[in-house]
Amino acid sequence: MKRSREKAASELFAALYPRLAGWCRRLVDDDETAHEIASEAFTRLWARWTNVSEPRGFLYVTAANLVRDHWRKLERERRAVRRVSDEVAVRPQNEQADPSVRLLVQSLPERLRVPILLHYYADMPIREVSALTGRKEGTVKADLHAAREMLRAHLRRSLDHTL
Amino acid sequence: MITPSEDGPDLEPDDPLAVILRPASGYLAPPPGGYEAIRRDASRRRVLRAAAGVGLSCVAAALIALPFRLAASDAPVSPTVPLAPPPSSSPSTPPTPSPSSSRPVTPSPSRNPSDSAPSAGPSVPNGSGATTEPTGPDSAPTPTQAPPSLEPSEPSTAPDQVGTSAESSTLP
Numbered sequence: 634m635k636r637s638r639e640k641a642a643s644e645l646f647a648a649l650y651p652r653l654a655g656w657c658r659r660l661v662d663d664d665e666t667a668h669e670i671a672s673e674a675f676t677r678l679w680a681r682w683t684n685v686s687e688p689r690g691f692l693y694v695t696a697a698n699l700v701r702d703h704w705r706k707l708e709r710e711r712r713a714v715r716r717v718s719d720e721v722a723v724r725p726q727n728e729q730a731d732p733s734v735r736l737l738v739q740s741l742p743e744r745l746r747v748p749i750l751l752h753y754y755a756d757m758p759i760r761e762v763s764a765l766t767g768r769k770e771g772t773v774k775a776d777l778h779a780a781r782e783m784l785r786a787h788l789r790r791s792l793d794h795t796l
Numbered sequence: 797m798i799t800p801s802e803d804g805p806d807l808e809p810d811d812p813l814a815v816i817l818r819p820a821s822g823y824l825a826p827p828p829g830g831y832e833a834i835r836r837d838a839s840r841r842r843v844l845r846a847a848a849g850v851g852l853s854c855v856a857a858a859l860i861a862l863p864f865r866l867a868a869s870d871a872p873v874s875p876t877v878p879l880a881p882p883p884s885s886s887p888s889t890p891p892t893p894s895p896s897s898s899r900p901v902t903p904s905p906s907r908n909p910s911d912s913a914p915s916a917g918p919s920v921p922n923g924s925g926a927t928t929e930p931t932g933p934d935s936a937p938t939p940t941q942a943p944p945s946l947e948p949s950e951p952s953t954a955p956d957q958v959g960t961s962a963e964s965s966t967l968p
Contacts, residue, residue: 646826651823668830675838676841679842680838680845
């Protein structure tokens with residue numbers, strides 16, 4: 634029993650960790666932080682292993698929340714530094730080079746973010762997303778559509794700003 | 797009517813969203829020993845959570861049981877308290893309804909009367925010599941001998957002395 638559970642955990646780790654950590658690296662652009670976040674997500678999963686029916690979705694949603702917390706922490710630190718040094722031009726040095734991915738997690742409300750993460754990043758079909766979130770398949774499709782529209786609008790706005 | 801496909805994406809290949817939603821799969825290999833470290837952390841956290849759960853349930857059980865226990869401990873005490881006073885108070889009050897006013901005043905001298913009771917008889921000749929405090933109250937019960945003028949004087953001193961002695965004994 635214990636051995637089979639250990640084997641399942643090992644297989645899950647081998648299958649999901651590299652992808653999850655790679656996704657985290659895209660969001661935080663820092664290997665060490667990406668490993669920390671992915672490890673924390675797996676730790677939380679295995680700390681309640683018996684209660685989680687869909688580990689893949691749990692890992693991605695947990696990682697997304699941790700990434701968001703990381704950004705908030707960075708923002709607080711940046712604000713504190715700015716307040717102390719009175720320098721306006723303090724910019725993050727190592728933050729992710731791809732603001733559009735950050736936009737994905739940051740701009741969407743949780744209700745829309747979770748289906749996007751599960752469907753596009755965890756590669757879960759809509760049926761599984763529906764089962765995991767407890768929403769009807771039609772609702773999940775509508776949520777995905779709304780999220781895409783919101784992202785498009787954000788992208789358009791950010792492009793207008795850069796031009 | 798727009799019916800999204802089963803996969804969900806209604807993304808064109810040149811859609812900028814495709815860049816976000818279909819990112820090039822980046823992989824980051826786990827560090828050596830990462831799996832074991834995560835498993836250790838997870839099991840430690842599970843143990844901590846279990847311990848916290850047990851502790852919380854113990855506290856909750858104690859909080860639930862405490863009122864019952866307190867109520868149970870109060871219950872035996874409450875019957876004993878009413879039982880004790882009635883026998884002691886009811887017999888004492890009926891027998892001494894009228895003398896109770898004088899008795900409480902002369903409890904301390906009453907010890908002496910027991911000793912000086914035999915001397916109470918001969919206290920008549922010692923009336924002048926018995927100017928000591930104990931004889932004052934002792935002479936009070938013998939009103940027949942003393943004139944009415946003596947009675948008020950002697951009892952008046954006796955309670956004062958008793959009162960002062962009581963006060964002096966209780967004050968420190």
